[in-house]
Amino acid sequence: MxxxxxxxxxxxxxxxxxxxxxxxxxxxxxxxxxxxxxxxxxxxxxxxxxxxxxxxxxxxxxxxxxxxxxxxxxxxxxxxxxxxxxxxxAGDRMAGFRIGGTHGPLLGGLVDRLATAYPGVPVTTFTTWSEREIAASVAAGRLDFALVGACGESPAPEPERLTWREIAVDPVFVMLAENHPLAGRREIGLGELAAEAWADVPGDGCFADCFTLACARAGFTPVRVYETDTSSCIHLVQVGRAAGLCRATLPTTPGMVTRPLAGTPLTWRHLVGWHPGTPAADSAPEVVAQARAAHAEAAARSESYSAWLADRRSTADPGPPGAVDYP
CATH class of the missing domain: 1.10.10.10 (Winged helix-like DNA-binding domain superfamily/Winged helix DNA-binding domain)
Structure with a gap:
């Protein structure tokens, strides 16, 4: 051999x-x-x-x-x-937009906006739970842009090889069945959910560790965490099997609601990355602008997120950086 x-x-x-x-x-x-x-x-x-x-x-x-x-x-x-x-x-112009992304509404919004702005230019996507895999594919030239997230202040993957721009920072919300005793509350303390099982999507960042730490600060250890795809998380919430963790821009579906966690113990940063030595770098400002617009649209479609932002404006508390203003 x-x-x-x-x-x-x-x-x-x-x-x-x-x-x-x-x-x-x-x-x-x-x-x-x-x-x-x-x-x-x-x-x-x-x-x-x-x-x-x-x-x-x-x-x-x-x-x-x-x-x-x-x-x-x-x-x-x-x-x-x-x-x-x-x-x-190196001598080519971009023939299209090859975008790698994780779960969530932002990828669909970005694809829609690019396809509308450039009707004759193909837009292709690659999805995986692994932010590192997406970033590595961009660094290797197999993708043009990475649309990923990072928990709190954790660094983006491949920081030495890729250029990153922050799109927005969202609070992490909780999903509850619409008949849950706390579903009618405007916001919920994490400690009030100590007896719940939890549902969350997988990833290779530090979010799971940050969630465990936030629970410890709230005085409890999670009973159980189901790590699965978005549809399964929503189903577990709808049937009352678990409380779910989600980005604030997640659209609600029948049988569930999304609510902010008091004090915003967890945040999620949306990032766009590209390699500065490829033709994608020339299109990066436009992709960043379209991603920020897609995020603003997703935030506006979320009733609970819009209410959360309105509360922060009324109390002169801007919330997480980037949640209101898009530089």
């Missing part, structure tokens, strides 16, 4: 994960399949790369040698691929 780049990536993933089970999950493989693959790699390299023990795996001397080389080769190959893509498009 010839050694390939994917084999080096496998070795690095095992070392980073510290166990075959965790590495298999990251690679999307069954643990026996990864074990068999590792044995083939070890035969090709002439010896054991990892020692297995009760507490996971540890690199052997040969494993450390291979890992040292992999840590040089893999970034170099990745950089070569990215530079090649950018070089190939």
């Amino acid at each position: 010839d050694l390939e780049l994917r084999h080096l990536k496998t070795i690095r993933t095992i070392a980073d994960a510290g166990s075959l089970t965790k590495a298999a999950a990251r690679l999307g493989l069954a643990q026996p399949a990864l074990s068999a693959q590792l044995k083939r790699i070890e035969r090709a390299l002439g010896g054991r790369l990892f020692e297995r023990g009760r507490f996971g795996v540890r690199a052997t001397a040969l494993g450390e040698f291979v890992l040292d080389r992999a840590r040089v080769v893999l970034p170099a190959i990745s950089e070569l691929q990215q530079e090649a893509v950018r070089f190939g498009h």
Whole structure:
């Protein structure tokens, strides 16, 4: 068997994960399949790369040698691929808008506005729960723009390679069944929901940790958190199985309401990113402007968010930065 780049990536993933089970999950493989693959790699390299023990795996001397080389080769190959893509498009004008985004109403609004403003220009989308995957695709030249979110003040992904602009900062709201005892309240204290199970969408940022910390400050530990897609979160809320966490711009659907959390313990920043060395950089000001307009439209469609903003204006409290003004 010839050694390939994917084999080096496998070795690095095992070392980073510290166990075959965790590495298999990251690679999307069954643990026996990864074990068999590792044995083939070890035969090709002439010896054991990892020692297995009760507490996971540890690199052997040969494993450390291979890992040292992999840590040089893999970034170099990745950089070569990215530079090649950018070089190939360096003299091109943008033929369309390739946008990567996560869940939420903002991506649809941006696509609609770009398609309206540029009727002859194709707009394509790629969606995933992983902000890091989207940012990496933009850095590699496979996408033109990333439309992602970040919790609180956490940094955007790929900060060294991508340019980022903040679109807006929203409070995180709670979704409740319309017949929930607190559904009629204008805002709800997080601690008042201590007995609830929770529903939230997945992601690879720090939101889950920030939510747990906010609950601790409110004096409780979440009973249970269902991490699933948006439609399933809404269903769990509608049937009274859970309270849901959502962006303030989430449209309401029959059987549920959205309400602000008192004191705004959690916020969500909307960001647009691009690589400054690609043709996308020339279109970035327009994409940022359209994204901000799409956010303003989404905020205006949300009755609970509009009421929250009106309350902040009346009390001279502007709320989270960017929630009212769009620089």
